[in-house]
Amino acid sequence: MGDMRLVVVGAAGRMGRLLVKAVHETPGTVLAAAVEREGSPFLGRDAGDLAGTGALGVPVTSNVDEAFADADGVIDFTAPAATVAFARAAAEAGIVHVVGTTGLSEADLAALAEAARRIPLVQSGNMSLGVNLLTALVRRVAATLGPEFDIEVLEMHHRMKVDAPSGTALMLGAAAAEGRAVSLKDTAVRVRDGHTGARRAGDIGFATLRGGSVIGEHTVIFAGDGERIELTHKADDRALFARGAVRAALWARERPPGLYAMTDVLGISAL
Numbered sequence: 065m066g067d068m069r070l071v072v073v074g075a076a077g078r079m080g081r082l083l084v085k086a087v088h089e090t091p092g093t094v095l096a097a098a099v100e101r102e103g104s105p106f107l108g109r110d111a112g113d114l115a116g117t118g119a120l121g122v123p124v125t126s127n128v129d130e131a132f133a134d135a136d137g138v139i140d141f142t143a144p145a146a147t148v149a150f151a152r153a154a155a156e157a158g159i160v161h162v163v164g165t166t167g168l169s170e171a172d173l174a175a176l177a178e179a180a181r182r183i184p185l186v187q188s189g190n191m192s193l194g195v196n197l198l199t200a201l202v203r204r205v206a207a208t209l210g211p212e213f214d215i216e217v218l219e220m221h222h223r224m225k226v227d228a229p230s231g232t233a234l235m236l237g238a239a240a241a242e243g244r245a246v247s248l249k250d251t252a253v254r255v256r257d258g259h260t261g262a263r264r265a266g267d268i269g270f271a272t273l274r275g276g277s278v279i280g281e282h283t284v285i286f287a288g289d290g291e292r293i294e295l296t297h298k299a300d301d302r303a304l305f306a307r308g309a310v311r312a313a314l315w316a317r318e319r320p321p322g323l324y325a326m327t328d329v330l331g332i333s334a335l
């Protein structure tokens with residue numbers, strides 16, 4: 065099998081540029097195309113120049129059909145509506161789709177599951193080993209501690225982030241709910257404001273901080289009477305997520321159609 069030809073969509077974004085670099089630097093992958101939306105000021109610019117690798121001879125294009133036709137996979141850290149459209153196009157082209165986009169609605173996730181009937185699709189709100197390992201720890205702790213421990217998920221990100229709670233916070237909340245054998249939908253408190261009344265037993269709370277250049281920090285707090293356990297992950301470098309996504313693409317190339325998580329890619333889904 066030759067090098068995996070990968071398209072990076074959203075190639076001029078914060079993650080897109082790092083993804084172009086990671087594809088270029090990873091043995092066994094090559095940048096097939098770089099996509100931005102129609103009207104983007106980056107169309108025609110060399111993707112490597114934007115990513116800081118030096119020119120790669122890959123001009124940014126808005127022609128998705130052409131880009132996907134000559135590729136084995138697409139890596140997508142864009143926005144929910146774009147990701148749903150890219151999933152349909154990837155399914156049409158029969159290529160791997162790796163989705164890092166967060167802020168996806170139930171309907172968006174259903175559209176990804178539909179595409180995954182035809183192609184291997186890896187979706188995760190966080191592509192790092194640390195966070196995916198943390199989900200297993202959170203599930204375990206939540207299963208061990210009784211309901212007398214209140215669970216709160218605290219996250220902080222840079223000032224440019226547009227969705228809340230973060231995809232990672234929701235993954236961690238879902239892990240806590242799974243550990244307690246309850247539904248996150250029924251227990252999540254995503255916002256608090258005004259006279260909220262006392263905390264309802266069993267709620268899983270979320271708190272969102274935004275500011276500066278923080279890449280991504282998450283803490284799951286188990287607060288009991290007289291003691292507190294805090295499990296924290298801090299990302300120091302966004303390139304970590306890009307490397308994880310390229311790893312996911314290579315892994316998915318060998319898999320049948322299906323919807324996969326990063327824990328599958330990392331081989332820790334049984335933890």
Ligand SMILES: NC(=O)C1=CN([C@@H]2O[C@H](COP(=O)(O)OP(=O)(O)OC[C@H]3O[C@@H](n4cnc5c(N)ncnc54)[C@H](OP(=O)(O)O)[C@@H]3O)[C@@H](O)[C@H]2O)C=CC1
Pocket residue numbers: 073074075076077078079080099100101102104141142143146163164165166167188189190191192227231305
């Ligand atoms: N799963 C993970 O490990 C991680 C996930 N993320 C997630 O990745 C996403 C992107 O984050 P980030 O890079 O910081 O955001 P940016 O806004 O910097 O980048 C998004 C890029 O996608 C482009 N884009 C949007 N719509 C389309 C479209 N229809 N066609 C082509 N390009 C499009 C944007 O272009 P324009 O500016 O013109 O809209 C922009 O260049 C977010 O959802 C974020 O939460 C981030 C880090 C890690």
Ligand SMILES: O=C(O)C1=N[C@H](C(=O)O)C[C@H](O)C1
Pocket residue numbers: 166189190221225229230231232233279280281
């Ligand atoms: O938007 C970001 O930057 C990040 N988004 C992801 C999320 O929503 O959890 C992952 C990471 O924390 C950075």
